[in-house]
Amino acid sequence: MAETKEMATIYIFGKKYDVPAELTIMNAMEYAGYQLKRGCGCRNGFCGACATIYRIKGQNQLQTCLACSKKVENDMYIATLPFFPLVKQLYDINKIKPEQSIMMQLYPEIYSCVGCNACTRACPQSLQTMQYIAYAQRGDFAKCADLSFDCVMCGCCSSRCPAGISHPQVAELARRLNGKYIQPQSQHLIDRVAEIDEGKCEKDIKNFVNMSTKNLDKIKELYNTRDIEK
């Protein structure tokens, strides 16, 4: 099983390196000797730090991916995109309302969308990016939030947008509006917070706190015999 490793030839910022073909782009850069400072965050597909653009030699199409979760390929030309100048507008979440006008006010460029769908094709998370922008245009924030939920805000979409839209920021605003204003409130949560504020939960919990220092055996017994919800 100690077979020699299959290698791939890749071009990091145009410079040629031979790396094991099994590596991700991120690991291949480290194999080549890079100490990453930019373009590396969770290394696990959640944080969007490692947006990357590549082209396979001989192919016209530019591809986008997250460097942490994309394996290298032979003849891959790689440029990382550790930062993209997205526009993030400032707002007070308590003062804005979930109305269409807020998008017009904060992100009017979304109405310049030319419908090319390059954003959707660029999304490493396979989101329906252009569609969620369409929902944002109409002020349908719940649908925009739903379609954009898996967004890691890497910016690949915006890097390909001829209208200069900052899709991830539009979606972030829509999700916060949805979470705060559109989704139903949780009455049991409001009630429990009130009970705690009124001190109604204090006696039981203080009892356990005291036991924790004064009667450890008792709390151990209570823990080991506690009933568990089915």
Place this chain on the structure above:
Amino acid sequence: MYGNYLDDAAKIVAEKREENLKFEHARLTAEQKDDLLLKFHPDRIKKQFTELKIGPNKGQQAPIELAEMLQAKPRLEPEKIDLNHIDYETDVLVIGGGGAGTSAAIMASEAGAKVLLVTKLRVGDANTMMAEGGIQAADKPNDSPAQHYLDAFGGGHFDGKPELVYTLVNKAPSVIKWLNDLGVEFDKMPDGTMVTTHGGGTSRKRMHACKDYSGAEIMRTLRDETFNRADQITVVDFTAAIEIIKNEKGEAAGAVLMNIETGEIRIAKAKVVIIATGGAGRMHYQGFPTSNHYGATADGLVIAYRAGAKLLYQDSLQYHPTGAAYPTQILGKLVTEKVRSLGAKLINKDGEVYIHPLETRDVNASGIIREVREGRGVHNDVQDAVWLDTPMIEMIHGEGTILKSIPAMYNMFIKYGIDIRKEPILVYPTLHYQNGGVEIDKTCHTNVANLLVAGEASGGVHGTNRLMGNSLLDVVVFGREAGIEAGKMFKKIKLSKELSLQHVKDFEKERAAAKIKGNAVSPKVLPTYHHGNPEFDKEIPGATL
């Protein structure tokens, strides 16, 4: 298909699958568990720990890798730093841009403080971003903060500090409400009732989630809110705090900062300093892979320790039993506990069910290590491991269950040609969480005046074992508490006239007196990986040996 020697190894598992599915392994007795933990849990392997020779925890044990960093040379020579050249003056300095750091910054700004938030990567590059499972809070009618206390305190082997556990559980519902009011999209029923489930060690269903992006959804909301407060919160990213600065009274009064791209040194002066630097998975204790983000290198522990802050349970780590062990691209990534909840069993190379799949995390991690060490692991060129027999899931619950219930797991493996509906997967424990850290009280104070700590960098909240869903809760509860406390403190504190790094000089003297050798410098800031490239084993890459 594995497309290599592992297909033969997997055949053994497939042949015994019917039989294994019917076989229910008995739960271990308390004695058997103790024995397994004692012999195989990484925390119990004495030779992997060493006695701290200097500092506030002198005489206590710490992982060898952490001890090296805690006792290493400072990154700077105090004599060469001009503390009169102040680059930033602020009320509150927050070090770290994860869940705890942003929560602290927001609450301090709410109290009117001017906040400087420094982070060595970007805001949101943190373990908070990667938490999939959820966040606990006792907000259902059949639940109570007291019940949550019992679970958290007991789950932490009764080692937690009671006042911290009290704060954690008592503030939990209000923290969920705070997050919801900021716009976090929790999973809810149409009538607004929160969808809540069990986690390991919970006695009530109190795990709140945002699909399987709970941490990411919370983190990106906190990040957005932090940026919205630009008039009060100044964010300085790609900048690591490498030393705490004190004043003439020995109180924390700022930090020495280093731009990690240019190496430039900057001086920040502050009335209150909050360390929220997170965990230590990237220290790869005992050579373990990790589920943690790139910057989890225990920097906060190091700078706090040099400033005289005491640690608690620095020798207690959490190893998640099922980290991916193959293929190499996903080594150490988390295979969620849900895979076992759905019925997949742990199986050794002989096709044998050697343990119950739902023993606690520490017990199952130890079991896997035992199988591998005693020659019953599956040998491969990434990480020797045991099988997790995922095809069992659909035999139990029917076809389609995997795509419906654990799509992220399916996606993670199919990228590399492994269909978890048809093939078992290889797992080995992964370094997941730092149970201990800098000792704090309920308002996040350390034993160093004006130095607060919150989140994974702190110790005492979870005792010596953390429950799923209590870490997301911890970062927001104690991040907020630190911010609120700093928001009260800054009004009564005057900016120091005299800044000093005398404690760093003293530390170096202590180091010399204890005859600590080695050229390691700390804090580590970032790990270095070469993925087996032999060139980098040489002193000069490319030179002949």
